[in-house]
Amino acid sequence: MHLILFFLFAGFCLAGAINLLLQTHPINSALSLIVVMTSLAVLYLLLGAEFLAIAQIIVYAGAIMVLFVFVVMLLNAGREERTLGSRAAGVIGLPAVVVLLALLATIILHTHNLGASSASQPITDTAELSAVLFRDLLLPFEVTSVLILIAILGAVALARLGNGERTVSK
Amino acid sequence: MNFLPHDVPLTWYLLLSAALFSLGIVGFLFKRNIITVFMSIELMLNAVNLSFVTFAHQWHAVKGQIFVFFVMMVAAAEAAVGLAIIIAVFRVRATLSVDRIDLMKL
Numbered sequence: 001m002h003l004i005l006f007f008l009f010a011g012f013c014l015a016g017a018i019n020l021l022l023q024t025h026p027i028n029s030a031l032s033l034i035v036v037m038t039s040l041a042v043l044y045l046l047l048g049a050e051f052l053a054i055a056q057i058i059v060y061a062g063a064i065m066v067l068f069v070f071v072v073m074l075l076n077a078g079r080e081e082r083t084l085g086s087r088a089a090g091v092i093g094l095p096a097v098v099v100l101l102a103l104l105a106t107i108i109l110h111t112h113n114l115g116a117s118s119a120s121q122p123i124t125d126t127a128e129l130s131a132v133l134f135r136d137l138l139l140p141f142e143v144t145s146v147l148i149l150i151a152i153l154g155a156v157a158l159a160r161l162g163n164g165e166r167t168v169s170k
Numbered sequence: 171m172n173f174l175p176h177d178v179p180l181t182w183y184l185l186l187s188a189a190l191f192s193l194g195i196v197g198f199l200f201k202r203n204i205i206t207v208f209m210s211i212e213l214m215l216n217a218v219n220l221s222f223v224t225f226a227h228q229w230h231a232v233k234g235q236i237f238v239f240f241v242m243m244v245a246a247a248e249a250a251v252g253l254a255i256i257i258a259v260f261r262v263r264a265t266l267s268v269d270r271i272d273l274m275k276l
Binding site: 002006010012013014017018020021026028029030033036037040043046047048049051052055056059060063064067070071072074075080088089090093094097098100101104105108109111114116117124128132133138139144147148149150152154155156157158159161 | 177178179180182183185186188189190191192193194195196197199200201203205206208209210211213216219220223224226227228232233235236238240241242243244246247248249250251253254255256257258260261262266268271
């Protein structure tokens with residue numbers, strides 16, 4: 001059961017990621033990314049992280065992707081033109097990515113002390129997680145809330161029309 | 171049927187994470203739309219989160235999952251600010267193509 005679910009959703013993940021690369025319209029890429037994130041939530045659940053699975057759906061597939069889709073529609077982003085782009089990206093970038101993937105795969109496959117994940121292993125429940133989060137790591141948690149607040153202010157300050165800023169007339 | 175183990179080895183999760191990360195890099199390098207480039211960065215963040223959850227499962231450590239929680243919060247802040255920057259750039263340059271946003275290019 002665990003094996004079937006893993007293959008199903010790992011397949012969805014990879015298919016979504018490849019589809020993100022192949023699509024030329026940003027809205028299709030955004031929808032593929034939602035598929036990837038939702039499948040990752042199921043994989044988190046298989047790994048026993050129930051809180052993170054829900055947070056992944058709410059924060060990533062919900063909030064962040066709504067923001068992306070909203071911006072794509074707001075800016076009326078069309079189909080991207082196929083340019084060759086930077087030549088350095090093709091000449092150096094692609095072999096570098098292949099080398100990086102091979103390196104990571106080699107390191108991972110040579111790690112022997114990794115166990116197996118079975119469905120019978122206990123799920124980290126939210127109470128256990130929140131005990132650490134709200135007691136031992138209370139200060140970092142509060143600091144991130146300040147970070148979010150600053151991010152909201154920064155986003156508003158950046159996105160609103162500034163004084164004397166020229167808008168491009170269509 | 172002894173090729174397929176009964177339980178999923180954690181190595182497979184890590185390999186999936188590495189593959190997703192590499193696909194994110196490929197998207198970052200080859201996509202020409204700035205929004206899609208930004209989506210590739212989100213994909214890379216998600217791939218790293220998957221490794222964090224895998225290692226947290228391996229060592230039964232709650233702190234690994236909490237790290238993912240913090241990464242999610244920072245990613246949310248990053249998405250908000252990044253998309254605001256994209257809107258500001260679009261307002262000035264009227265394009266989303268990363269080839270045409272080249273004011274700082276030598």
